[in-house]
Amino acid sequence: MSGIIGKKIGMTSIYGADGLSVACTVIEAGPCVVTQVKNEETDGYRAVQLAYGERKEKNTPSSLKGHFKKANTTPKKEVVEFRDFREEFEDKVVLGNVINVGDVFEEGDFVDAIGTSKGKGFQGVVKRHGFGGVGQATHGQHNRMRAPGSIGGASYPARVFKGTRMAGRMGNDRVKVLNLKVMKVMPEKNLIVVSGSVPGAKNSIVVLEK
Template sequence: MKGLIGKKIGMTSIFEANGKQTACTIIEAGPNVVTQVKSLESDGYNAIQVSFGDKKEKHTTKAELNHFAKASTSPKRFVKEFRNPDVQKALGESITCEIFTEGETIDVVGTSKGKGFQGVVKRHGFSGVGEATHGQHDRSRAPGSVGGSSYPSRVFKGMRMAGQTGNERVKVKGLKILKIFPEKNYILVSGSVPGHNGSIVLIQK
């Protein structure tokens, strides 16, 4: 597996020669610094740990400072481990968006936008109780019945009800890399990526 920690910049669209418009997301993919290299002999599995985003020293613990000092790099905010890496890098080396190629498909993991406490219509797509007749003036967005009375005398687990919406880990698979800008470490991927602008995402293949 090869991957990077990146930051979602925003969305745009590109046009092909035939006039077709494709919506795409701009991701700042790196540069990431290799802060640890794990091997089968010492750790039981092969992996590389990469970090992204600078952090002030006063907000960093002594243990973290020593960890990053081994890689001869400044403290970083985000750290991620990728197992069985396809790209072999030494401690302290940088990984940029050039590990990917245009036309390649990738998976992007991010945290979806939090929408707070929502009802069943917005959260699950319910259509409401039904017609606005027979005195149902306040039931158009209600969930309806949630359980039986004498049997089963309880509400089953997993019942779709109102609650916290969004703010979840989401993986979008099979996004195509449309263009790469090595000088800015930008990659353009087709479609949308979970999270708000400026949020941290994981790009993996």
């Protein structure tokens, strides 16, 4: 597995090879610095740690300052580890090296996007689970349109089963979207355009895996 860290810029649409308009997400991917290389001899597995985004030195813990200093780079905001980095990148995964989007992805590739979805706060069952609500305002119903309805039995089972779909906090979860097609790569601007939507708000951190 190989990948890169980036920032979601926003959405647009471009025309595909078949002439149809495709909704796409624009991501500023990289440049990322290799801050650690793990191998089976010393760590028990192969992995590459990449860092992205500038961070103020005064807000960086001393232990991290030393970690970044080993890689001869400034403090970074986001650090992600990619296990079993592909063999074709062996010459590039050297401590302190800079990985750009053009080094990892090219047009036509399929990638997985990982991000944190937008937080919606505390939501009811209609928005959270797609319930239909009571549906009518007659027969003595009062203020019950979007209510969840019955949530359990009476004397048996005398409890509400775990996992029952109810109101609660919605969003702000780690979400992984699979198999997004790379529509365009612009290495000179560190931009990559993928088909479909990517979880998260604008300017949120996104991890792309190949």
